Amino acid sequence: MGGELRFSEFFSHGAGLTTSLDALLHCEHSGIQHICVVQSPVFGRMLLLDGMVMLTEWDEFIYHEMLVHPALFLLPSPRRVLVIGGGDGGTVREVLRHPSIEHVDLVEIDPRVIAVAQSYFPTVAAGFSDPRVHLHHADGAEFVRSAPSGFYDAVFVDSTDPTGIAESLFGEAFYSECQRVLHATGVLALQSESPLHPVYCQTLPRVHRLLRPLFRHVASYLAPIPTYPTGIWSFTLASRHYHPLEDFSPTNAQQRMECLSGKLRYYTAELHRAAFALPGFVQELISEGLAQPAP
């Protein structure tokens, strides 16, 4: 007899991820959102925002490597990077692995996410003390509006789902500002939700509809993220200059991977190309969405 501590996240109609918990390590309302840290026997520590998994120690490497490295290995020598969201620090950690990086702006709306990540996820929030990193407690959409034109080589949108505080990070005006603050050869990379999610699967075609008028090249790729809704996740790259595949050199990426600080566990030069090969149903989701009139 006895109780059990358990966390479950339902992405639709009571379906989703579940895990027993060893401990509830932290729980607060930051004024913006509920922030919890729990300990799972399988997933390790988990960061929950408003009851949704933001990361787990077990599989965060896949998400962060796949958000960052396809864009950065496409660029010959990325120097200046903007990260919108991503207060846990995982995206910044991956960015800093590239020795060419000189300047990283991280814009996180909720300073408590950063503080909690620093306390409970030191290996994720590893880069915040790096002198190249500049923290900004601000709304991402507002920050890009006041940022200088053509400044960044890469912009990463490491947002929560396209609802609530993150809604403005999936809009036309925001993408237009991202394009403006990027150098002419810069790259925008964003998480574009799960193509199997009953509702948010529409994010992927919507992102294409909004980005294609702004960027010459827009392409999406997938990675498995077991603890995210449906376990399969899409990312989208956009650039006015570089084609994510035709301008990608596996040989160059291979050489540069030797010079990264730390070792990657998911991304490889071969996987870069492979991740852009979309399953039939995902290709259809995008092309059907593009055929529809804008909402």
Add this chain to the structure above:
Amino acid sequence: MGGELRFSEFFSHGAGLTTSLDALLHCEHSGIQHICVVQSPVFGRMLLLDGMVMLTEWDEFIYHEMLVHPALFLLPSPRRVLVIGGGDGGTVREVLRHPSIEHVDLVEIDPRVIAVAQSYFPTVAAGFSDPRVHLHHADGAEFVRSAPSGFYDAVFVDSTDPTGIAESLFGEAFYSECQRVLHATGVLALQSESPLHPVYCQTLPRVHRLLRPLFRHVASYLAPIPTYPTGIWSFTLASRHYHPLEDFSPTNAQQRMECLSGKLRYYTAELHRAAFALPGFVQELISEGLAQPAP
């Protein structure tokens, strides 16, 4: 107030998949295993064997397409196929899409799985009435021992986890018989569990260790299967003659895809190549396993 019908499958320490249920449609003990069919609002009908998800209407297309088509599109004109396990019929359905197929032996140890699939999953068990299909209610390992040498162009091992009734389907003796019943240019394809599973991740390196002495070419590939443990799944191809990538012609596959009966939703010729690009941690899992002495 009130109760709720719910199914959860834990792959380790209370972690896994959960869903509310609309209905419990069928439940029996076949003498071999518990067979249940439940209705989930998100996953549709689900087939459970001994409490574990065998398939759901929602994502079975990924598993079945990815078990079958990489092997069959590698062969120029597959005619004779052996399916071990797979009593739900999904693998046979995909095999029969190829117009060159003349003869399919399906060996399922539990006839009740076939009967339940025919009643509750008619779109999955679609091929059992096809005159090319021959059902055998037998133990897979025993069936291959008495099958003629060099007869099959492809053998598919569509098994449950490597424990209990399926344990013999992951052994050296079984693989050796599979090699014997295959034509010299034939291909063996099997599900090799999740590379992220805390225990069964060892299946993938073990399969390589056992198959490499028997086949010149052994290569694994991945696909996301959201309702399987960890949501990421590995498959392994083995052939004495064909290299799964070097001997694969995307142009030929593209042409043949036009002549398939029915439309594929996951597999594409581009994805064939892409699926074999393994993440770093999976490459390491395999090479570390190969470096270990045989168990």
